Amino acid sequence: MRLGIGGLTASIAGLQLQEDKEIWICYNDEHISIKQSSLEDLTVSNIISLKMIIKVQYKISENVTICSGDDNLKNSKLVIELYNTEDNALEIIVEDNKSEEQKEEDESNFETNRIEEVFN
Numbered sequence: 001m002r003l004g005i006g007g008l009t010a011s012i013a014g015l016q017l018q019e020d021k022e023i024w025i026c027y028n029d030e031h032i033s034i035k036q037s038s039l040e041d042l043t044v045s046n047i048i049s050l051k052m053i054i055k056v057q058y059k060i061s062e063n064v065t066i067c068s069g070d071d072n073l074k075n076s077k078l079v080i081e082l083y084n085t086e087d088n089a090l091e092i093i094v095e096d097n098k099s100e101e102q103k104e105e106d107e108s109n110f111e112t113n114r115i116e117e118v119f120n
Contacts, residue, residue, distance in 0.1 A: 023050070023082050024089035025066075027058060031089050038118040039079055048075045050082075054092060056115045063095040 021036040034053075044050050051064045066073045068082070068090055082090065 021083045023079065024084050024086045025054065025092055026089040027054070027092040031086050032119060033086070034118055036083070042114060042118065044079055046075065046079060047073050047077045050079055051075075053115045053118065057119050058092075060094055065093040065095060067091040067093060 022033040
């Protein structure tokens with residue numbers, strides 16, 4: 001199959017868009033982005049695993065809710081559905097309702113150093 005200049009340009013633009021995908025989040029009025037490649041490296045595939053890396057990065061021990069606009073996102077939602085821009089960043093809401101045992105278990109399940117690299 002042969003592509004003309006227009007088709008080639010569109011293909012290259014499509015590849016660039018794929019590389020630039022990221023999820024923007026807002027926590028305590030701070031906006032940060034997490035690149036698709038970083039999410040893939042950490043095998044983050046749904047809201048549950050996204051919550052865990054956010055909790056480790058920000059040293060949050062309480063439950064976290066992720067909101068898009070007025071909607072609380074379900075834990076089963078896939079991260080591939082969440083790529084966004086800074087203007088529509090996902091909001092992180094912290095709830096205080098975990099036992100100390102649950103907090104320690106959550107923190108021990110993730111590779112803190114690898115997660116911190118994603119945010120730097």
